[in-house]
Amino acid sequence: MIFRKGLIQLVILMLVVVIFIAGGGGEAGAAAAARPVSVSGGYAHGLAAWSDGSVTGWGYNKYGQAGDGTNIDQFIPKRIAGLTDIVQVAAGNNASFALNAAGEVWGWGQTYGSYISNDPALPYQKRGGPAELEGLNNVSFLTTDGSAGIAVNKDGTATLWYPSYDENDNMRMKVRYLPLPGITGIRSAVIAGNNALFLTDDGSVKQLSIYNSIMGRIRWASDPVTVNTLAASGIKQIASSGDNAFLLRADGQTLRWNKTLKAPSELAGLSSVYKLQTGYNKLYVLKTNGTLWQWNYNSGPLNKPFRVKGAESITDLWGSTGSFGFALDKKGSLLGWGEGFYGGLATGSGTVTNDDITTPIPVQAPLTFMVNGKSVDFYGTAGVIDGKLYVPYSSVFKALGVKVNMTQSNPDPKFNNYRFRVWSFAYGGTVIHIKASDPEQLFINGKKTESTITLKALSDTTQFPLQDLCELLGISLKWNTVSGEVWLGDSGE
Known part of the structure; x- marks a missing residue:
């Protein structure tokens, strides 16, 4: 009887375990958060492809390179509409590209994006979204210098693409595609100045000029083909910036190549390397012990590689054509460091726009706003x-039922009779006035208060502290700083 009772208890325990695993067991079964699988930076903007196939873009956006359909600089990443199942992104200068699992390629931004005139909401700031590069199919890898690009095909060949303009209409751009002969078994590629470098399956590195210096133009199909071997074997990764290329040998040693050096040469102090990437005149290195290193190689003969402080347990690394880089730590956090011009580091804050961030900091999570459940x-x-959360006036206030207005103050004798902007927010029985003086002055229902409220400016637009205003107006607000979800109104209860 004891044995039978024990057997029954064991069976019940096993059933419970099976049900727990199948059902997820609470937090253990919750859907895993998306992780970055590919990140790339241009001159001052960034892109990230995530494990759920989505893409986010942020930063400098004059040409629509952030992908949000505007030319408004975006200090917080936004999800790019129309892109799904993306496995790699590639940014260069002010252009952006994405590759999906089917081998199709999409481009947007400078040269590759469209201008949309007379949009009702954005008559001068509307931009087209990603457009498919129809001449590229069955692609496995992308690289770009911001103008031209190279697609590595799934069969191990490569195709050069570049923008070309109609002779009769220099505003009409078309993309030209040129298969690159003479090299097979290609795994990845980079553009180094006027040269393309190809890493093959056998670990060799081949070099081919993509520019006809005699004719002063990019390569044509009729141009003679000369393929040089920079390394016969033993190379596991290549990266480039400007005219310089960097090769990572299988033993962890880093090599440098350019047309002046002729042959790749070993770099002192850059051994035990797991992965390398580049920025503008910068080499970023992830060592096998999980530390990050940087070399500003054109900063003088005495400049040496240095360890990036505060970067521990790093598992992946990405670069840019600007002066910043991105890294992934073992917790799955996407980090950025360097010179984050125009929000290229996605810190969310204009106060660090032009700072050199020497210690990696988290890339801000995209924000989603829910107002009364919508x-x-x-x-x-x-x-x-x-x-604190900051938003422009043309954001969530109308959906909340808050009436926003801007007027001018009376001449202020303390400031040579200058007239300041006065913003008003009316909701329910409360009216808030903010006089944009220095410091700002706050009025509630016509009475000046001693409380402080601070306005900011991002993308040439006044930004308002959303949490402060909601508290003053009696509007519920909840913000999940990890997921980026913001609930306002009834949805915040």
């Missing part, structure tokens, strides 16, 4: 400044 989207950028 999703609200807006064109302008949001911000996270000093730990």
